[in-house]
Amino acid sequence: MGILRLSHVEVRCPDLELSTAYYTEVMGLIETAVEDEAVYLKGWDEQQHHSLILRYAPTYGVERVGFKVQHAEDLDELTSAIEGYGIATKRFAAGELGPGSGETVRFVAPSGHTIELVHGMEQIGNALPLHNPPPEPQGLSGMHPPRIDHVFLMCEDVDEITRFYTEVLGFRLTEQIVADDGHQLATFLERTHTAHDIAFIVGPDAAFHHVAYWVDDWNDLRRSADIAAYHGVRIDAGPTRHGATRGWGLYFFDPAGNRNEVYTGGYWADPDREPITWTEAQMGRAVFYYEGVVDQNFLTVHS
Structure with a gap:
């Protein structure tokens, strides 16, 4: 119940083309979607749509951090706890925050970071069959962390x-x-x-x-x-x-x-x-x- 794990991180990049080349060719992440000012990527063994978002901005840094919750009801319980702490929250429907996004609760933590709790991000798989799979897909690039x-x-x-x-x-x-x-x-x-x-x-x-x-x-x-x-x-x-x-x-x-x-x-x-x-x-x-x-x-x- 509650938060399962880290879901995604969004970082700022002044040169999306250069950063995308680095994250796909050197890091070896897999590109899953592109918008005018954002690129979505994931590790090869991640089932969900993305774990990293590159967002165009004049400088570097973190834009937001997301955590995956197990059940839709967890969003309600956590929202109540966060607001009880005195922090305002904002809710977004699935897909409202970009490709693959799930239902999301967003707030600013006491540290000043924008945090998201997400349920139901689109699952796109890891390119391996569910029967008799090899250890990893062929043709991966760079470091290719899972x-x-x-x-x-x-x-x-x-x-x-x-x-x-x-x-x-x-x-x-x-x-x-x-x-x-x-x-x-x-x-x-x-x-x-x-x-x-x-x-x-x-x-x-x-x-x-x-x-x-x-x-x-x-x-x-x-x-x-x-x-x-x-x-x-x-x-x-x-x-x-x-x-x-x-x-x-x-x-x-x-x-x-x-x-x-x-x-x-x-x-x-x-x-x-x-x-x-x-x-x-x-x-x-x-x-x-x-x-x-x-x-x-x-x-x-x-x-």
């Missing part, structure tokens, strides 16, 4: 946004980085029993850090780094390991300046699992376990 994994955002008050996501939206806290004064510097939250579906770190409200796509193992991560280097894509960090989430990641930038990650590993998070706490002194190891430090450039604001 699915979206998580989104990492920034805001001024991590304590408040964590309370909102846990108490109102029903997320579970898996890990946190806590400052010496007791405030949360970063939190990792899940609905899928993975290490995180969304995370927040201290920074300006409504700011964007990265969107991550899943790859199956370390070899796929290493191969993604080879592809990024071959295409001249600017690598930001990695391949490396995280202390928080225990995952492995590679960070790089799309042509607009939006940070991407390909991610793998992590752990299974049962609902009764106690959160892991990292201290401020160990923040570097929490983010980059091998290096033990966080370069200030890695905390660059993408708003």
Whole structure:
């Protein structure tokens, strides 16, 4: 019941043609629809219409983040909880927000980000048969991650946004980085029993850090780094390991300046699992376990 997982992320791009070429040829996502000022894409193994929207805008950044809910009734219950928190919502019919879109509730979270809860996005399949399928379709390009994994955002008050996501939206806290004064510097939250579906770190409200796509193992991560280097894509960090989430990641930038990650590993998070706490002194190891430090450039604001 309630929120199932991350559904989609919309990012801003000043050059749609260049960004589309990058996301289809280098990242290897599949284009599913095109509008005058937007392009819709998905990972090859995603059944739903899209998980990434490229929206024309003068600069980079995140426009909105969507989560999939299991039942239409969940939209009513979550709307009531959000409005009870004092946040206004707006409802859209299926198809009203563009190709493939489902019935949607939209609101602005305390972090300043525009969030959507979606039920009934069009299902278009993964191009594999339901009987005796091969491991993946033939002819995939670039890194070709199977699915979206998580989104990492920034805001001024991590304590408040964590309370909102846990108490109102029903997320579970898996890990946190806590400052010496007791405030949360970063939190990792899940609905899928993975290490995180969304995370927040201290920074300006409504700011964007990265969107991550899943790859199956370390070899796929290493191969993604080879592809990024071959295409001249600017690598930001990695391949490396995280202390928080225990995952492995590679960070790089799309042509607009939006940070991407390909991610793998992590752990299974049962609902009764106690959160892991990292201290401020160990923040570097929490983010980059091998290096033990966080370069200030890695905390660059993408708003």
